[in-house]
Amino acid sequence: MEIEFANKKLEQLIDDEPAHWLPVSVISSARRKLQLIDAAKDERDLRNWKSLHYEKLSRDKTLSSIRLNKNWRMILFLSKRHNESKVKILSIEDYHS
Numbered sequence: 001m002e003i004e005f006a007n008k009k010l011e012q013l014i015d016d017e018p019a020h021w022l023p024v025s026v027i028s029s030a031r032r033k034l035q036l037i038d039a040a041k042d043e044r045d046l047r048n049w050k051s052l053h054y055e056k057l058s059r060d061k062t063l064s065s066i067r068l069n070k071n072w073r074m075i076l077f078l079s080k081r082h083n084e085s086k087v088k089i090l091s092i093e094d095y096h097s
Contacts, residue, residue, distance in 0.1 A: 001040050004088045013089075022072075022092060029068040030092060037066075042085040043078055063090065071096045 005011045012019040013030050022030070033052065040046050046054045046066070053067035057075070065073040073095055077088040 001037055001042065002084065002086045003034060003037055004086060006088060006090045010089050010092070026068050026072045026092065029072075030074060033066050033068065033074060034089075037076075037087055040085075042080070068092065 003014075005013075009019070009021065013027065013034060019027050036049060036052065037046065040049075043064075046052055046064075053065075055065060057063045057065055062077065064076045064078060066076065067073055071094050072092060074092050075090045077090055079086045079088070
């Protein structure tokens with residue numbers, strides 16, 4: 001799947017530069033998850049990888065999330081055009097704060 005980022009701050013996740021605004025464990029988990037998203041063909045692949053804990057958000061059904069660790073989630077927006085799936089990374093949030 002093609003990956004887009006909502007802002008430059010999130011784009012730091014694909015660079016080797018440290019993203020100082022997140023804990024190191026969250027950064028490494030996010031980078032691993034981005035590799036899986038990149039390898040996925042469509043939303044079904046994300047749903048089939050149980051370790052991602054992929055789910056639709058209850059507050060907004062157009063958004064989805066992937067668990068990075070016990071507390072942190074990557075918020076996604078999926079779109080499909082002409083049989084090509086895209087994922088936009090909207091945020092990384094601590095759901096327990």
